[in-house]
Amino acid sequence: MTEAAIEVSGLRKAFPGVQAVAGVDLSIRTGTIFALLGPNGAGKTTTVEILEGYQQRDSGEVSVLGFDPARNQLEMKRRIGIVSQETAADSFLTVREIMAMIAGAYPAPRNVDEVIALVGLSDKAGTRVGKLSGGQKRRLDVGLAIVGNPDLCFLDEPTTGFDPDARQEAWAMIRELKDMGKTVLLTTHYMDEAQNLADEVAVIAVGRIIATGTPETLGGRAEAASTISFRLPAGTDLPDRFAAEARMTRRGAMQIIADDPVPLLNDLTGWAMAESVSLTDLTVERPTLEEIYLSLIANDTAERKEGA
Numbered sequence: 135m136t137e138a139a140i141e142v143s144g145l146r147k148a149f150p151g152v153q154a155v156a157g158v159d160l161s162i163r164t165g166t167i168f169a170l171l172g173p174n175g176a177g178k179t180t181t182v183e184i185l186e187g188y189q190q191r192d193s194g195e196v197s198v199l200g201f202d203p204a205r206n207q208l209e210m211k212r213r214i215g216i217v218s219q220e221t222a223a224d225s226f227l228t229v230r231e232i233m234a235m236i237a238g239a240y241p242a243p244r245n246v247d248e249v250i251a252l253v254g255l256s257d258k259a260g261t262r263v264g265k266l267s268g269g270q271k272r273r274l275d276v277g278l279a280i281v282g283n284p285d286l287c288f289l290d291e292p293t294t295g296f297d298p299d300a301r302q303e304a305w306a307m308i309r310e311l312k313d314m315g316k317t318v319l320l321t322t323h324y325m326d327e328a329q330n331l332a333d334e335v336a337v338i339a340v341g342r343i344i345a346t347g348t349p350e351t352l353g354g355r356a357e358a359a360s361t362i363s364f365r366l367p368a369g370t371d372l373p374d375r376f377a378a379e380a381r382m383t384r385r386g387a388m389q390i391i392a393d394d395p396v397p398l399l400n401d402l403t404g405w406a407m408a409e410s411v412s413l414t415d416l417t418v419e420r421p422t423l424e425e426i427y428l429s430l431i432a433n434d435t436a437e438r439k440e441g442a
């Protein structure tokens with residue numbers, strides 16, 4: 135079994151008037167990409183900043199690459215890279231200068247110009263950081279997180295403000311980190327980002343982890359009912375055995391929800407073939423990660439209200 139890069143148990147942190155982290159347990163395996171999901175104010179950044187050593191915890195056990203971030207700051211920081219929500223980049227330095235400065239803080243950094251190229255900023259290498267656009271600054275942040283060739287990267291909302299091309303490139307880069315054996319902890323509000331990148335996800339709400347799993351299994355997704363959708367030619371009626379289960383969407387498509395879609399599809403397509411009915415736009419879909427996420431948050435909010 136792979137050792138854990140990060141182990142957290144019973145982590146708690148309060149600010150005046152708010153319990154930001156209220157007993158979080160996490161285990162993140164070395165060489166995997168882990169996504170922490172949750173609504174605004176859920177406690178993601180506070181958790182990540184405690185792991186990075188930027189915030190002190192009130193209680194709980196934390197191990198990051200075998201270090202306690204509250205004690206072994208220097209040793210640990212040489213092995214981690216960080217994209218924080220607010221760029222720490224000094225606006226008077228150029229892209230290459232700040233990249234070289236951060237690289238210099240690590241024992242075995244990557245080549246500065248290669249990293250600048252990797253984040254698509256070669257033509258801005260001599261530009262002052264303060265003159266970069268929002269998306270370009272974020273690319274720089276990602277570059278700063280990886281230039282030290284760290285074993286573990288913390289990426290807090292790494293692609294916020296990226297255009298679609300830049301997002302795809304960033305995803306490729308993050309996958310490349312994993313291919314190199316690095317561990318990545320990312321927070322994101324983009325469910326497609328978690329779906330595309332993460333080996334495991336955890337959903338945090340009001341300071342507590344409410345669900346964990348792979349993007350495919352989170353919240354019972356793998357066992358969730360499927361929705362079969364299709365369109366019928368005008369004037370064609372479904373046989374009663376399907377019509378009883380079907381509903382028509384506002385856009386005129388038929389939908390049938392089935393726990394096990396295989397027998398129903400067999401029956402439906404068999405009928406369509408026999409009657410020469412074309413079932414256009416036929417799809418079979420499980421709930422998306424976004425739908426599962428939203429229902430987890432909604433259920434948690436409802437339970438909290440009931441308990442209050």
Ligand SMILES: Nc1ncnc2c1ncn2[C@@H]1O[C@H](COP(=O)(O)OP(=O)(O)OP(=O)(O)O)[C@@H](O)[C@H]1O
Pocket residue numbers: 149150152153154172173174175176177178179180181
């Ligand atoms: N320095 C601070 N002082 C006081 N309260 C804070 C501080 N930092 C965070 N909080 C509060 O702690 C809670 C958790 O905040 P946190 O930034 O960890 O959430 P988040 O999940 O990262 O949210 P977002 O998705 O908006 O970034 C919030 O209620 C926030 O207002």
